[in-house]
Amino acid sequence: xxxxxxxxxxxxxxxxxxxxxxxxxxxxxxxxxxxxxxxxxxxxxxxxxxxxxxxxxxxxxxxxxxxxxxxxxxxxxxxxxxxxxxxxxxxxxxxxxxxxxxxxxxxxxxxxxxxxxxxxxxxxxxxxxxxxxxxxxxxxxxxxxxxxxxxxxxxxxxxxxxxxxxxxxxxxxxxxxxxxxxxxxxxxxxxxxxxxxxxxxxxxxxxxxxxxxxxxxxxxxxxxxxxxxxxxxxxxxxxxxxxxxxxxxxxxxxxxxxxxxxxxxxxxxxxxxxxxxxxxxxxxxxxxxxxxxxxxxxxxxxxxxxxxxxxxxxxxxxxxxxxxxxxxxxxxxxxxxxxxxxxxxxxxxxxxxxxxxxxxxxxxxxxxxxxxxxxxxxxxxxxxxxxxxxxxxxxxxxxxxxxxxxxxxxxxxxxxxxxxxxxxxxxxxxxxxxxxxxxxxxxxxxxxxxxxxxxxxxxxxxxxxxxxxxxxxxxxxxxxxxxxxxxxxxxxxxxxxxxxxxxxxxxxxxxxxxxxxx
Numbered sequence: 001x002x003x004x005x006x007x008x009x010x011x012x013x014x015x016x017x018x019x020x021x022x023x024x025x026x027x028x029x030x031x032x033x034x035x036x037x038x039x040x041x042x043x044x045x046x047x048x049x050x051x052x053x054x055x056x057x058x059x060x061x062x063x064x065x066x067x068x069x070x071x072x073x074x075x076x077x078x079x080x081x082x083x084x085x086x087x088x089x090x091x092x093x094x095x096x097x098x099x100x101x102x103x104x105x106x107x108x109x110x111x112x113x114x115x116x117x118x119x120x121x122x123x124x125x126x127x128x129x130x131x132x133x134x135x136x137x138x139x140x141x142x143x144x145x146x147x148x149x150x151x152x153x154x155x156x157x158x159x160x161x162x163x164x165x166x167x168x169x170x171x172x173x174x175x176x177x178x179x180x181x182x183x184x185x186x187x188x189x190x191x192x193x194x195x196x197x198x199x200x201x202x203x204x205x206x207x208x209x210x211x212x213x214x215x216x217x218x219x220x221x222x223x224x225x226x227x228x229x230x231x232x233x234x235x236x237x238x239x240x241x242x243x244x245x246x247x248x249x250x251x252x253x254x255x256x257x258x259x260x261x262x263x264x265x266x267x268x269x270x271x272x273x274x275x276x277x278x279x280x281x282x283x284x285x286x287x288x289x290x291x292x293x294x295x296x297x298x299x300x301x302x303x304x305x306x307x308x309x310x311x312x313x314x315x316x317x318x319x320x321x322x323x324x325x326x327x328x329x330x331x332x333x334x335x336x337x338x339x340x341x342x343x344x345x346x347x348x349x350x351x352x353x354x355x356x357x358x359x360x361x362x363x364x365x366x367x368x369x370x371x372x373x374x375x376x377x378x379x380x381x382x383x384x385x386x387x388x389x390x391x392x393x394x395x396x397x398x399x400x401x402x403x404x405x406x407x408x409x410x411x412x413x414x415x416x417x418x419x420x421x422x423x424x425x426x427x428x429x430x431x432x433x434x435x436x437x438x439x440x441x442x443x444x445x446x447x448x449x450x451x452x453x454x455x456x457x458x459x460x461x462x463x464x465x466x467x468x469x470x471x472x473x474x475x476x477x478x479x480x481x482x483x484x485x486x487x488x489x490x491x492x493x494x495x496x497x498x499x500x501x502x503x504x505x506x507x508x509x510x511x512x513x514x515x516x517x518x
Contacts, residue, residue, distance in 0.1 A: 018482065021071040025499045028058025034065065075482045077426045083452050087399040087429035087441025088181070088229060090259045090281035097358060098285065098351040107350045112342035116322055122346060123320035126312040129353040133277060133296055136364070137255075138268030141304030143297045144311060145344040149256050152276025152295030153187040153223070155308060155339050159274055159299060160221050160250045161191060162306035162336040171220035171249065177206045178435050179228035181254045193220060200435055203393040204230040208239060215247040225254035226270075227261065229433040230390055231375065231399035231441070241271025250274065250303070258282045259445070260372055260398035263365030273300040283352035294348035305334045310343055370446035371398045374453060378442055381457045385464045389436055398445075404438025408470030413438040416463050418485055421478035423459040 013020030028034075045051060060068065077084070084091035102108060110119050130142045143159075146152040157174070164171055174188035177198040185195040198214065199207045206224065222244050226234045234240070241251045253267050253275040259282045267275050279285055279294040299307050309332060310324040322343060326335050359367065372395070379400035383391045387405035390396070404413045417427035417440075429441040444453055466474055478485065 028060040033059035087443040092445035093447040101354040102350040138266030139298035140301040146295040148293030156274035184223040227397040231396040279352040283355040285351040374444040399443035402440040418477040
């Protein structure tokens with residue numbers, strides 16, 4: 001067959017179908033436009049002095065614009081390309097059935113200000129999804145409008161604050177275990193509470209005795225993630241809830257990891273008072289890129305009266321109504337207010353209900369079982385070559401955690417992550433949670449086959465062995481990606497956020513100056 005393969009660069013910078021793509025500003029010219037406009041007519045402006053002088057953007061033809069963004073998309077990793085092992089994020093396959101349903105007329109093209117009698121089907125869908133979320137969690141009520149996890153946390157804490165104020169109780173402290181999600185303390189502080197940490201045991205769980213010792217009349221709530229960010233179930237959850245309730249406080253559960261227990265465990269049975277559910281994680285709607293998201297909050301009987309407006313209600317005549325007013329003696333008079341201007345994210349609701357109905361109760365239980373099985377397969381397949389700090393304490397739940405302990409001097413988690421890019425995988429979640437040094441958090445989800453997991457395990461095993469052996473080639477990774485490793489410190493401290501034309505000598509001061517290589 002062939003002789004030696006040349007490593008000489010191509011004239012275009014392209015490598016077969018991996019097309020080199022310059023910046024938008026380097027393609028078009030700022031003195032032209034890809035669209036013909038009618039000459040500007042003289043007249044009085046109605047902009048009130050807010051006219052924009054110049055966008056200072058390059059003008060591209062339609063084919064140029066389409067090719068630019070299509071080529072960029074080819075350089076992006078996606079769940080439709082391969083396994084997405086981001087721990088805590090639950091990047092599972094999104095069934096195309098969900099997308100088809102979300103695009104049905106009556107769901108995709110409605111407007112929040114339409115008369116309610118014209119959107120009865122949409123309101124029924126919201127109501128049905130609410131029923132399923134209450135049933136799956138064993139709770140009493142649900143607020144559907146929060147947009148995502150952190151927004152749901154805010155909703156839950158506002159319900160807790162409203163309940164405390166209703167009984168004249170001015171508690172000021174929220175307890176947050178070390179193993180909780182990072183948004184938990186931020187949300188508590190945003191609500192005006194003082195945050196105090198609760199330590200973890202050597203097994204990675206909440207220290208129950210330390211929690212009990214800190215409970216008192218100043219504690220408003222405990223925010224706990226279960227399963228926690230170490231991928232471990234909290235076996236003392238019921239005891240924690242009982243102790244918190246005995247102290248007059250409430251239990252907020254971060255439901256970001258509900259995928260691991262859906263259909264198997266009902267948080268309401270464990271004494272949880274409020275929990276958000278990331279629809280874009282557990283129920284497989286598109287995740288990432290800043291949205292769209294959805295974070296309904298299920299509420300206990302003690303907190304349900306204080307949930308926000310609006311909510312979809314079914315009336316005796318079979319009609320549905322979006323309840324939007326606090327009416328004393330009639331409809332939801334104790335609501336703390338609104339979370340959003342309208343009703344939530346209709347597309348996310350449609351996708352989530354489609355996922356639930358297509359699985360059924362037994363199928364949802366299998367989702368949890370398979371996600372836990374896949375994570376434990378990864379844990380046990382790699383624990384001999386990667387340090388697994390909690391493997392001694394038994395099985396993990398939906399995600400497996402490793403550390404950088406045992407790597408050669410000078411090698412760390414970042415080197416493993418960059419080498420995974422060369423192997424065709426998106427890196428796992430790195431350096432989180434903070435309770436594990438050099439953490440590598442891997443969540444395969446239930447949608448990956450054994451063959452896919454075996455390929456990922458083989459790649460990660462090989463890289464780990466190289467890191468332990470001190471293979472200096474790892475420091476150059478990734479070498480096959482469209483762009484090489486950036487100077488992360490310089491990029492974080494001195495980011496270049498605007499494009500400047502190249503200097504006359506050909507040097508560039510443009511966007512991406514700190515992201516070179518490749």
